[in-house]
Amino acid sequence: MSSPATSDAVVVDHLRVLRGGREVLPDLDLRVPAGQVVGLLGPSGGGKSTLMRAVVGVQVTDGGSVTVLGEPAGSPVLRHRVGYLTQAPSVYGDLTVRDNVRYFGRVLGRTGAEADAAIEAVALADHAGTRVDRLSGGQRSRASLACVLVGDPEVLVLDEPTVGLDPVLRRDLWDVFRGLAARGRTVLVSSHVMDEAVRCDRLVLLRAGRVLSDSTLPDLLDRTGAEDAEHAFLALVDEADSREPS
Numbered sequence: 335m336s337s338p339a340t341s342d343a344v345v346v347d348h349l350r351v352l353r354g355g356r357e358v359l360p361d362l363d364l365r366v367p368a369g370q371v372v373g374l375l376g377p378s379g380g381g382k383s384t385l386m387r388a389v390v391g392v393q394v395t396d397g398g399s400v401t402v403l404g405e406p407a408g409s410p411v412l413r414h415r416v417g418y419l420t421q422a423p424s425v426y427g428d429l430t431v432r433d434n435v436r437y438f439g440r441v442l443g444r445t446g447a448e449a450d451a452a453i454e455a456v457a458l459a460d461h462a463g464t465r466v467d468r469l470s471g472g473q474r475s476r477a478s479l480a481c482v483l484v485g486d487p488e489v490l491v492l493d494e495p496t497v498g499l500d501p502v503l504r505r506d507l508w509d510v511f512r513g514l515a516a517r518g519r520t521v522l523v524s525s526h527v528m529d530e531a532v533r534c535d536r537l538v539l540l541r542a543g544r545v546l547s548d549s550t551l552p553d554l555l556d557r558t559g560a561e562d563a564e565h566a567f568l569a570l571v572d573e574a575d576s577r578e579p580s
């Protein structure tokens with residue numbers, strides 16, 4: 335059996351981001367090991383999307399650095415090596431699912447068969463011929479995900495890919511993410527849903543722009559004595575609050 339990759343696909347060093355004049359990420363350090371699924375969890379407004387935007391290089395930053403696959407985030411050489419799923423589906427409404435995925439695939443030199451495989455992976459084969467503007471919100475976001483998957487990027491940055499999906503679809507998508515990591519891809523995925531923590535190799539708990547914890551789930555549960563990720567997170571919040579002056 336080959337040993338897991340030990341290099342870091344993403345290195346965030348003292349990242350500082352201001353948005354709307356507010357310090358959203360004051361001073362953030364993070365390492366995302368290659369070939370792993372790393373979950374970015376935490377409350378709404380905690381800075382998950384901002385961090386992801388910095389990793390793909392679309393966020394104006396105010397200090398520190400973000401390195402992806404050894405290159406500065408956003409470098410042109412990373413364009414085809416990093417895939418990004420935003421919370422707002424980025425697909426053409428007046429094209430079918432198949433035409434969207436084939437279009438993005440063609441830009442990246444992928445075949446029609448590879449586009450079909452990406453559609454299959456997000457369980458949209460039955461809707462491949464449907465115009466995207468006639469899909470539900472969850473289907474639309476899966477169509478967007480297929481457009482990311484078709485490029486088979488080395489690093490996937492997925493902002494809430496399972497939001498609003500039923501448990502079966504969520505499980506199936508997590509199987510896809512696990513399969514990507516098994517092939518050496520790195521997946522940084524954000525979620526509000528704490529029970530998705532069990533599917534991650536590592537968990538980063540982000541709150542108010544700070545990393546409360548960065549560890550495996552077993553280590554997190556050990557450290558906090560909690561029974562699951564949600565209770566562990568609450569314990570860490572309480573611990574952080576008790577340290578802050580009121």
Ligand SMILES: Nc1ncnc2c1ncn2[C@@H]1O[C@H](COP(=O)(O)OP(=O)(O)OP(=O)(O)O)[C@@H](O)[C@H]1O
Pocket residue numbers: 353354358376377378379380381382383384385
């Ligand atoms: N365009 C913007 N202009 C100014 N402030 C912003 C902007 N977008 C986000 N923010 C602020 O940045 C902070 C972090 O937002 P961010 O979207 O990164 O959080 P999040 O953890 O991804 O939240 P959610 O889970 O709700 O998507 C929030 O306080 C938010 O109000």
